[in-house]
Amino acid sequence: MKLTLKIWRQANATAQGAMHTYDIDGVSGDMSFLEMLDVLNEDLIAKGEEPVAFDSDCREGICGTCGLMINGQAHGPEVTTTCQLHMRSFKDGDEIVIEPWRSDAFPVIKDLCVDRGAFDRIIQAGGYISVNTGSAPEAHSVPVPRDDAMRAFNVATCIGCGACVAACPNGSASLFMGAKVTHLGELPQGQPERDNRVVNMVAQHDAEGFGGCTNIGECTAACPKEIPLDVISRLNWDLHAAMRHGL
């Protein structure tokens, strides 16, 4: 395949960025999207040009570091991560526009790399449980109903990629927070800190500059792990409960 790539280039966090156009040839449908960018970068390096900076780590859809806006869609045209998107989703002659996540709370570091430290600070604010260290407790000592365990497991698949924020017209991280609050709130271990968790996470979310949720639903459509929209209802339910409890 021959492709035309229009890629956001930005030298650093404060530099003025711009779209640059690159032609690339010999792209196989079996390449992942990131492998296609690797090929482009090998060409650029061979020509003595600066390669395109982009993030990746596991390249297996697990770590959440690889997100890109591809033709205006977070992670591109398939429900998967950018690293698991394959070039067979495109055709010969296509023009592909590649941008970093667009959100005030995710500032661009360089080219396609953004700083998603805001997610880490939201987790530090409440996305955890406190436990006494020591040997693992007997599993049967904390029974969890099957449906609760399945719900907790399903929403725990959120990988913190940030696609929900990039897709949301308000730049809200409510789906991400809802996944964490629901995951821990379904389990007995998550109950002692349940009220403080949601209050502190929402306060940090707002302080980071994320927007509010207006139930548009672009987040869940873009989510590579198919986190359902009703986790945001759970987030709001828990927040109201915490406020009724005086927090």
Ligand code: SF4
């Ligand atoms: S909710 Fe989905 S889109 Fe948002 S960070 Fe988690 S995995 Fe990514």
Ligand code: FES
């Ligand atoms: S590189 Fe880890 S999810 Fe894509």
